[in-house]
Amino acid sequence: MSDAEAAFSSWIGTTELLEDDLSPAQAHAAAATLDDATTMINGNATLPPLWHWFYFLPRAPQSKLSSDGHPERGGFLPPIPYPRRMFAGARLTFHHAMILGRPAQRKGEIRNIVQKSGRSGNLAFVTVGYQFYQQGILCLDEEQDIVYREPGPPVPAPVPAELPPVPEGAWTRTVTPDPRLLFRFSALTFNAHRIHYDRPYAINEEGYPGLVVHGPLTAVLLLELVRHTTNRRITGFSFRGQAPLFDLAPFRLVATPEAERVMLEAQGPDGKVALSAVAELG
Numbered sequence: 415m416s417d418a419e420a421a422f423s424s425w426i427g428t429t430e431l432l433e434d435d436l437s438p439a440q441a442h443a444a445a446a447t448l449d450d451a452t453t454m455i456n457g458n459a460t461l462p463p464l465w466h467w468f469y470f471l472p473r474a475p476q477s478k479l480s481s482d483g484h485p486e487r488g489g490f491l492p493p494i495p496y497p498r499r500m501f502a503g504a505r506l507t508f509h510h511a512m513i514l515g516r517p518a519q520r521k522g523e524i525r526n527i528v529q530k531s532g533r534s535g536n537l538a539f540v541t542v543g544y545q546f547y548q549q550g551i552l553c554l555d556e557e558q559d560i561v562y563r564e565p566g567p568p569v570p571a572p573v574p575a576e577l578p579p580v581p582e583g584a585w586t587r588t589v590t591p592d593p594r595l596l597f598r599f600s601a602l603t604f605n606a607h608r609i610h611y612d613r614p615y616a617i618n619e620e621g622y623p624g625l626v627v628h629g630p631l632t633a634v635l636l637l638e639l640v641r642h643t644t645n646r647r648i649t650g651f652s653f654r655g656q657a658p659l660f661d662l663a664p665f666r667l668v669a670t671p672e673a674e675r676v677m678l679e680a681q682g683p684d685g686k687v688a689l690s691a692v693a694e695l696g
């Protein structure tokens with residue numbers, strides 16, 4: 415066990431309970447952000463997979479935000495000293511769709527804290543488990559990996575290159591991650607991290623070449639591609655962020671259907687996989 419793991423191991427098992435009434439107003443805002451004019455939204459409609467990220471929003475008062483825009487650490491999340499927070503990945507199992515307009519509960523638990531050494535420097539991964547309930551029924555199991563990076567050299571902008579060929583039968587979409595989209599996604603998720611909307615901060619303080627695309631935004635766009643292309647129920651989803659995407663150039667989504675699942679990639683302008691994912695079909 416590393417010193418950091420020993421220092422923060424007492425956080426493992428820490429829990430948090432949040433309630434939300436799953437207001438249709440927030441789903442309307444999500445649909446507008448995603449340019450989705452077809453999803454039915456009313457008091458009894460079901461919440462599309464991953465749209466729970468637009469609910470159970472952080473409630474830290476303004477005076478309790480850190481300079482990066484995230485809530486101060488040391489409450490539910492441990493006070494990891496590395497300054498650069500990123501969303502590294504998640505694994506979800508969809509048991510039952512949640513219903514809009516009805517109260518729901520989210521139980522969170524810190525499940526693991528691991529220190530690793532990566533090509534970009536020292537990393538601390540915090541794994542957070544969430545379970546979502548409505549009327550006492552478990553609707554969704556989720557595990558998120560949040561990574562904290564120590565300061566390092568600036569992250570270079572991807573060098574544009576020819577994209578790899580699209581596999582036969584794959585569905586694709588090109589996304590232009592302009593600041594309006596990033597801002598609206600930050601607002602939907604009540605995420606004030608300045609790397610997503612404050613360009614001088616993103617460049618000068620955290621060393622990115624531009625505004626950083628939210629990992630959950632890329633994940634939602636990939637799963638929306640699946641939801642709008644197949645009639646099958648989505649029973650599970652997992653993703654891993656491999657490299658950041660920026661607002662500097664469009665990126666491509668590629669969805670390759672297999673028998674019981676869809677293999678997903680978001681490819682950066684350099685043709686490399688920035689985020690890989692799998693959607694399980696029922």
Ligand SMILES: C/C(=C\C(=O)SCCNC(=O)CCNC(=O)[C@H](O)C(C)(C)COP(=O)(O)OP(=O)(O)OC[C@H]1O[C@@H](n2cnc3c(N)ncnc32)[C@H](O)[C@@H]1OP(=O)(O)O)C(=O)O
Pocket residue numbers: 499500501502503530531532533534535537539559561563605607626627628629630654655656657658659
């Ligand atoms: C919302 C929100 C924040 C955001 O949305 S931030 C934007 C979305 N996230 C990203 O763009 C992250 C993209 N990924 C990366 O930038 C890199 O993968 C990362 C996390 C910096 C790590 O890169 P490294 O090159 O330093 O790491 P290595 O490839 O050398 O691997 C070292 C060990 O770490 C493990 N690992 C790497 N990436 C991940 C991952 N995504 N998930 C889990 N584990 C990962 C890797 O397996 C190595 O482990 P070993 O046991 O083999 O040593 C918000 O904050 O709310």
